[in-house]
Amino acid sequence: MDCSYKKIKDQLLSDIIPVNDRDLNEQTIRQRLLTRPRSEPSFSIDPEPNNYQRHLSASNLYDQADDLIDTVLEVPTKCVEQAKEVGKRVVQYVVDHSHLPQWLLDNEFLISGHRPPMPSFKKCFASIFRLHTETVNIWTHLLGTLFFIITAIYFISRPSSEVHIEKKLIFGAFFLGAILCLLCSTLYHTLYCHSPKISKFFSKLDYCGIAFLIIGSIIPLLYYQFYCEFGTKVAYLTFIGVLGIGCIVVSMWDKFSSAHYRIYRALLFITFGVFGFIPSCHYMIQFGVEHAFKVGAIQYLLLVAALYLIGACLYAARIPERLAPGLFDIWFQSHQLFHVFVVVAACVHYYGICVLSHNQTTVFGDCRNILSSNTVPIASIIS
Known part of the structure; x- marks a missing residue:
């Protein structure tokens, strides 16, 4: 690095200093100036009165050029050094899958x-704001948590004349399930690298949160x-309880929280969701x-089921990272896609129960209208 710097500097100086003065360095100029008799006027005794001025001018020019080149070259040099320091920190901050301890091994792709x-x-918690394999997993469910907290506060705080207390309780069950699920997932993906004990604890909470979401959605x-x-x-x-x-x-x-049971975890909650579809x-x-x-907004429920199912299947099969190991380490890995599907499905479910609630008030009316002869009988469906 020093040799390259010196070469660049000498080349720039050779381009700046006049050709006749290239062999003239600062030390030689100063020596000639000091050996010159002080009492002799330059205009009468010096056979070449302009030489010293020329030498002095060349010396000043050399000094100025030298300082200017140092200043110009100092900027990229510092940038390179800072980039190296940042690179060292990034390399030290994240590691490859092969360097992880056994309790952190999960997805070899x-x-x-x-x-x-x-x-x-x-x-x-500081790692939330840094880029690694869990960054997107954290932020997808963190933003989902904040969205449902804000929505729940708005919904529940509306006056009773607009939203009956009974409706607030019913929707509150859904909000509670969604918030607990997304919050537990956010905490798990943030803290699972803390220690084996903390990792296991929040992994259990993560799966419990899925059960809370399913229960809260069915109510x-x-x-x-x-x-x-x-x-x-x-x-x-x-x-369902x-x-x-x-x-x-x-x-x-x-x-159950180990990597070996990944498929069984997905199948368990898929089964739970299917049983939730029976009603x-x-x-x-x-x-x-x-x-x-x-009237019953079943189309939204079918869409929710499809979103959950697709997300769970991608998670269990570890697609797309299985198809190209190393390519989806930071972005678009299966777990991230699963998180996106979960948040979108929860939003669709919320809209669906809003439609169902509205229809219950405006279309259903009282119980006599619901059980009236206008509904399609079972025999017609079977035939």
């Missing part, structure tokens, strides 16, 4: 960009789809397909 063990809560559906059938609502709510508790119990099992199938059979789509 993500080759680089992993956070090493960080036994400090402060450093873990509004049961309430409005079987608005006048109290026994049916209680039966389905009990059934037992399944949800079962998922939470299994999620608290240490072995809606019952609703379509009882009131008719046309009624279910026009």
Whole structure:
């Protein structure tokens, strides 16, 4: 680096200093000036009166050129040094998959960009603002959490004349499930590199949050789809509650959070979601397909189910990183896509239950209208 710097500097000086003065350095000029008799006037004794002035001018020019070149070349040199320092910090901050300890190994198709063990809560939370394999996972669900918190506050704070307290409680169950799910996921992806103990604890909370989201999503559906059938609502709510508790119990099992059980985790919650769809199938059979789509907002529920299913399948199969290991280490990996599908599905579900609630008030009216002869009978669906 020093040799290159000197070569560049000498080349620039040779271009700036006049040709006749290239062999004249500062030391030679000063020596000649000092050996010149001070008492002799330059205009009468000096046979070449302009030589010293020329030498002095060349010396000043050399000094100025030297300072200017140092100043100009100093900027890129400092930039290179700073870039090297930043590069060292980045390299030290993230590691390859092969350098991770056993308890941090999860997806072997993500080759680089992993956070090493960080036994400090402060450093873990500071890593939210740095780029690594978990950055997008953190921010997708963090922004989703903030969105549903703000929406819940707005919805619940509306006056009772606009939104009845009963409706606030029903929607509150959904908001609570969505917020707990997304918040637990955010905390897990932020803190899982802290230590094995913290990683296991927040991994369990992450899976419990999924169960909370499913339960919270089904409550509004049961309430409005079987608005006048109290026994049916209680039966389905009990059934879903037992399944949800079962998922939470299994999620608290240490072995269940290991990478080996990735597919089983996905299948468990897919099964839970499918069972959660049974009440809606019952609703379509009882009131008719046309009624279910026009009034019951079943189309939104089907879209939600498709989004969850696609996201879970991508997560279980680890696509697309399986197809090109190392290419999706930071962006567009399967877990990130799964997070996006979850947030979008939760938003669609919220809109769907808003439509269902509105229809219950404006179309359903009282229970006699819901069970009127205008609905399609079961026999017509079977035939």
